Amino acid sequence: MNADRRQFIGRAGIATLGSYLASKGWAQAGPADYRLEIAPLKLEIAPGKTIRTVAYNGRVPGPLIRWPEGKPIVIEVSNLSDVPEIVHWHGQWIPSDQDGSMEEGSPMIAPAGQLRYSFTPRPAGFRWYHTHTLAGHDFKRATYSGQFGCFYIEPKSESGAYDQEVFLTLHDWNGYMGAASDSSMDVSYDYATINDRMLGHADPIRVREGQRVLFRVLNASATVTHWIALSGHDLKITAMDGNPVPAQGTMKAVRLAAAERLEFLVEMNQPGVWVMGETRDDIRKAGMGIVVEYAGQQGEPKWVAPPETLWDYRPFAKPEGTAMEPDVKIPLTFTSKFRGHGEFDYWMINGKSYPRTDTITVEEGKRYRLLMQNKSADDHPIHLHRHTFEVTSLEGRPMSGLRKDVVMVKANSTAEIDFTASNPGATLFHCHQQSHMDFGFMMLFRYR
Numbered sequence: 307m308n309a310d311r312r313q314f315i316g317r318a319g320i321a322t323l324g325s326y327l328a329s330k331g332w333a334q335a336g337p338a339d340y341r342l343e344i345a346p347l348k349l350e351i352a353p354g355k356t357i358r359t360v361a362y363n364g365r366v367p368g369p370l371i372r373w374p375e376g377k378p379i380v381i382e383v384s385n386l387s388d389v390p391e392i393v394h395w396h397g398q399w400i401p402s403d404q405d406g407s408m409e410e411g412s413p414m415i416a417p418a419g420q421l422r423y424s425f426t427p428r429p430a431g432f433r434w435y436h437t438h439t440l441a442g443h444d445f446k447r448a449t450y451s452g453q454f455g456c457f458y459i460e461p462k463s464e465s466g467a468y469d470q471e472v473f474l475t476l477h478d479w480n481g482y483m484g485a486a487s488d489s490s491m492d493v494s495y496d497y498a499t500i501n502d503r504m505l506g507h508a509d510p511i512r513v514r515e516g517q518r519v520l521f522r523v524l525n526a527s528a529t530v531t532h533w534i535a536l537s538g539h540d541l542k543i544t545a546m547d548g549n550p551v552p553a554q555g556t557m558k559a560v561r562l563a564a565a566e567r568l569e570f571l572v573e574m575n576q577p578g579v580w581v582m583g584e585t586r587d588d589i590r591k592a593g594m595g596i597v598v599e600y601a602g603q604q605g606e607p608k609w610v611a612p613p614e615t616l617w618d619y620r621p622f623a624k625p626e627g628t629a630m631e632p633d634v635k636i637p638l639t640f641t642s643k644f645r646g647h648g649e650f651d652y653w654m655i656n657g658k659s660y661p662r663t664d665t666i667t668v669e670e671g672k673r674y675r676l677l678m679q680n681k682s683a684d685d686h687p688i689h690l691h692r693h694t695f696e697v698t699s700l701e702g703r704p705m706s707g708l709r710k711d712v713v714m715v716k717a718n719s720t721a722e723i724d725f726t727a728s729n730p731g732a733t734l735f736h737c738h739q740q741s742h743m744d745f746g747f748m749m750l751f752r753y754r
C-alpha cells in the first residue's frame with residue numbers, strides 16, 4: 307500500500323497529488339491506525355470562559371498517539387475547517403512528503419478534504435504533532451489554535467523507572483497585538499492553560515506519597531517561553547525534546563521555549579495539595595497551572611514560588627569532551643528589520659527573508675555545523691525538521707552530547723548545532739516562534 311503511494315507521488319508529482327486530494331479525497335483500503343478530525347471547537351477552559359478555536363477530535367490537546375518505534379503507522383486526517391490544513395509530525399525522521407510542511411513538498415489538505423499520512427515513526431521518545439500553517443495577523447490560526455497533540459514513540463525496551471506518567475501541554479490563548487518595549491509588535495494573550503483547563507478548573511493530578519511520577523511536558527505555545535515549577539518539589543530532568551540527557555540533573559524550575567519538550571521525574575515526598583504552574587504570577591493567574599493532590603490530603607492548593615532559577619542546557623550535556631568535528635561549517639546570522647509601530651518585524655537569515663532565503667545543499671552522510679549568530683534583541687527557538695541535532699556550542703563555549711530538535715538561541719548570543727545529513731529530502735529550518743516564522747524566519751536544506 308505504501309509502495310503504491312510512493313509510486314503515485316513519483317509519477318504524478320506533489321502539486322498534482324495535492325489537487326487530486328483536494329478534489330477527490332484520498333481513498334485507500336483498510337482501517338487507519340489513528341484518525342484526526344480538524345474542526346472548529348468551543349473550548350470551555352473554565353466555567354463561563356470559552357475559547358473559539360480549531361482542534362483535533364474535539365479536544366485539546368488532540369489524542370495521545372502512542373506507537374512502537376519502527377512499526378508503520380497510517381493516520382487519516384479529515385479537514386472540517388474552512389481553510390487548507392496540514393499536520394506536521396515534529397521531531398521524526400520521516401520522508402519530506404509525509405512530514406507535513408508545504409515548504410518541503412507535503413500536500414495541503416483542502417477544506418472538506420482528507421489525507422492519509424503513512425510513515426514509520428522514529429526515533430523513540432516524546433514527539434508531537436501540530437498544524438504547520440501560517441497565521442500572519444490572525445491569532446486564531448496555526449499554532450495559536452488548539453491544533454496540537456503528543457506523540458509518544460515507544461522504545462524497544464522501556465526503562466519504566468516510574469510509577470505514574472503524566473503528559474502535560476502548555477498553551478496560551480486569544481492572542482492580541484500588544485506593544486513591546488522596542489515599539490515593534492508582539493503577541494499578548496488573555497488566558498493560558500495546562501492541557502485544556504485553567505488552574506483550579508481541572509481534575510487534580512492524583513498522587514500517593516512515595517510515588518515516582520514522570521512528567522512529560524510540551525510547550526505548545528505559539529510564541530511564549532514558559533517557566534514551570536511544582537511547589538515544594540524537585541524536578542529531575544531525564545530527557546529534552548524526547549531524547550535522554552547525558553547527565554540527569556535536578557532543578558527547582560524548568561524553562562521550555564515554544565515547541566520544546568522536557569521530561570522530569572518527581573519523588574512525591576511532600577504530602578499536601580500543591581500547585582504546579584508557571585512561575586510568573588501573571589501567567590499562572592491567567593490559568594497556566596494544575597493542582598497536584600496527594601491521596602488523603604485536602605485543602606486549598608498551595609503555591610510556593612521556587613527560588614530564582616537560571617536555565618542553562620549545559621549541565622545536562624556531557625560533562626567533558628567536545629563534539630566530533632563537522633565536515634562543513636555553515637554560518638547563519640539572524641537579524642530583524644523594524645517595519646514601524648503596529649507591525650511585526652521582518653526576520654532574516656543571512657540578510658534574506660523566506661522565500662528568498664538561500665537554500666543550502668547538503669550531501670548524504672556528511673556532518674554539518676550551523677554557526678548561528680543571533681544579532682537581534684529577541685530569543686529564537688530554532689527548529690530543524692526531519693533530523694535530530696547535537697548542541698555543540700552555546701555562547702562561545704563548546705559542549706557535546708545533548709541531542710535536540712529545538713534549541714533556544716538567546717538574544718544577542720550564539721549557538722552551534724551539528725547534524726548528520728541522514729534523511730534525504732527537503733528539510734525546513736525555522737524559528738518556532740509563530741510570528742517570526744510567518745515573517746520570514748525560514749530556510750530550506752536540500753540534498754544533492
Ligand SMILES: [Cu+2]
Binds near residue numbers: 737
Ligand atoms: Cu524567532
